[in-house]
Amino acid sequence: MILFVLSFIFPRGFAVVKLLLLLLATLTILDTILLFAAKNGVIGSRVLPEKFSNGDQNPVNLVIDNYYTFNVNIKIIDEIPEQFQVRDFSIERQLEASSSSQIEYKLRPVDRGEYHFGKLNIYVTSVFGLIARRFSYDDNAMVPTYPSFMQLRKYDLIAISNNLHQYGIKKIRKIGHTMEFEQIKDYVLGDDLRTINWKATAKRNQLMVNQFQDEKSQPVYSIIDKGRVMKMPFDGLTLLDYAINAALVISNVALKKQDKAGILAFSKKVENIVVAERRTSQMNLILETLYNVNTDFFESDYGRLYADTKRNITQRSLMLLYTNFETLDSLHRQLPYLKGIAKSHLLVVIFFKNTELNTLITEKAETVQQAYDKVIAEKFAFEKRLIVNELQKYGIQSILTSPHDLTIDTINKYLEIKARGLL
Numbered sequence: 001m002i003l004f005v006l007s008f009i010f011p012r013g014f015a016v017v018k019l020l021l022l023l024l025a026t027l028t029i030l031d032t033i034l035l036f037a038a039k040n041g042v043i044g045s046r047v048l049p050e051k052f053s054n055g056d057q058n059p060v061n062l063v064i065d066n067y068y069t070f071n072v073n074i075k076i077i078d079e080i081p082e083q084f085q086v087r088d089f090s091i092e093r094q095l096e097a098s099s100s101s102q103i104e105y106k107l108r109p110v111d112r113g114e115y116h117f118g119k120l121n122i123y124v125t126s127v128f129g130l131i132a133r134r135f136s137y138d139d140n141a142m143v144p145t146y147p148s149f150m151q152l153r154k155y156d157l158i159a160i161s162n163n164l165h166q167y168g169i170k171k172i173r174k175i176g177h178t179m180e181f182e183q184i185k186d187y188v189l190g191d192d193l194r195t196i197n198w199k200a201t202a203k204r205n206q207l208m209v210n211q212f213q214d215e216k217s218q219p220v221y222s223i224i225d226k227g228r229v230m231k232m233p234f235d236g237l238t239l240l241d242y243a244i245n246a247a248l249v250i251s252n253v254a255l256k257k258q259d260k261a262g263i264l265a266f267s268k269k270v271e272n273i274v275v276a277e278r279r280t281s282q283m284n285l286i287l288e289t290l291y292n293v294n295t296d297f298f299e300s301d302y303g304r305l306y307a308d309t310k311r312n313i314t315q316r317s318l319m320l321l322y323t324n325f326e327t328l329d330s331l332h333r334q335l336p337y338l339k340g341i342a343k344s345h346l347l348v349v350i351f352f353k354n355t356e357l358n359t360l361i362t363e364k365a366e367t368v369q370q371a372y373d374k375v376i377a378e379k380f381a382f383e384k385r386l387i388v389n390e391l392q393k394y395g396i397q398s399i400l401t402s403p404h405d406l407t408i409d410t411i412n413k414y415l416e417i418k419a420r421g422l423l
Contacts, residue, residue: 035131041124044076053150053151054146060104061102061104062078066097071095071096071127072124073095074124075090079121081115109145110236113145114144115143115144117141122134148245155252197210218260219262220276221264222322224272226266226296227300232352246407250410251286253411268298272289302338317346322350323349325351328383328390338396349398351399355402397413
């Protein structure tokens with residue numbers, strides 16, 4: 001258009017402009033013939049995993065086959081699920097003639113449930129780049145998102161490995177023992193003096209101690225509070241999802257340690273119950289149950305939890321309670337029920353640090369308002385530590401952790417309890 005306008009000013013160039021227009025039309029027709037002559041010039045397919053792992057980077061593979069006899073440029077626009085809220089997803093590549101290419105990208109879901117994919121759109125252009133042809137494949141694919149089974153695999157060997165420090169897991173020396181005798185061994189510093197075998201010591205003329213086996217087949221329950229306090233988000237995931245992921249891992253660790261694993265969730269009522277067992281299908285049952293745990297906006301009923309556990313769980317068990325207390329007053333309202341549960345079971349209350357307050361606490365206050373905000377943030381952080389002390393005063397174990405460290409800290413506590421023979 002600009003050239004035609006200029007040709008009015010310079011009439012001698014009008015013939016050149018017409019020649020260029022004819023050349024453009026010819027190349028456009030040629031480009032159209034090249035791209036549309038083949039019925040299936042490019043074939044694409046989306047290879048999805050059987051299920052997504054919540055909170056982890058999940059791979060999605062694209063297989064693109066070029067059946068053209070010349071190199072082409074492609075632009076891939078995959079209609080990924082609406083939960084990701086990505087509006088500008090595209091991948092550009094160049095494909096050689098008669099070749100196949102694999103392209104991988106990753107998605108990180110932060111909600112459990114079904115994720116529906118739309119069409120896989122591939123826009124193809126030749127070397128001229130004047131015309132683009134669209135190919136569409138794999139419409140309406142669905143992938144369910146389950147609790148983090150990738151995290152489960154990561155910690156799968158922890159239960160049977162002695163090299164725990166690489167994951168931040170503490171190695172805790174056993175200071176208690178059971179009545180299940182295993183062997184007599186040489187005394188080493190740190191062994192319980194009460195286990196010295198005096199007859200064997202007299203025969204060998206050196207200190208010998210009795211070694212006992214760990215208790216096995218003990219029930220370990222992960223109790224998940226799914227009330228409104230667990231709706232708080234952190235790095236995309238809610239506290240509930242962090243608790244679900246940790247419950248899945250600790251259940252697997254407990255089963256590897258020959259204990260029984262079970263779960264239950266509560267809010268207005270106790271539901272999503274899996275009775276603690278040690279069978280081959282237990283992990284699949286726990287995974288499917290955790291997939292269906294959803295939070296609500298009700299106030300959690302700890303009285304109902306206490307009544308249900310007292311009636312239905314008669315054997316002394318390790319209770320890992322995932323919840324959140326922001327103030328000391330909120331703990332005091334539920335403390336009578338927690339003390340009631342702790343009378344019959346070994347209760348560990350797991351609640352979360354508000355990591356967003358760390359920024360306010362560490363920043364230097366430059367205005368009066370910032371000074372007020374910093375003092376309030378320090379007050380809330382201090383109350384969390386007071387909650388730990390209050391629970392300890394009544395003999396209730398606790399874990400105050402950040403969401404990112406929840407799984408590791410929970411495993412540490414479980415291994416500590418096993419090592420000390422508290423259960």
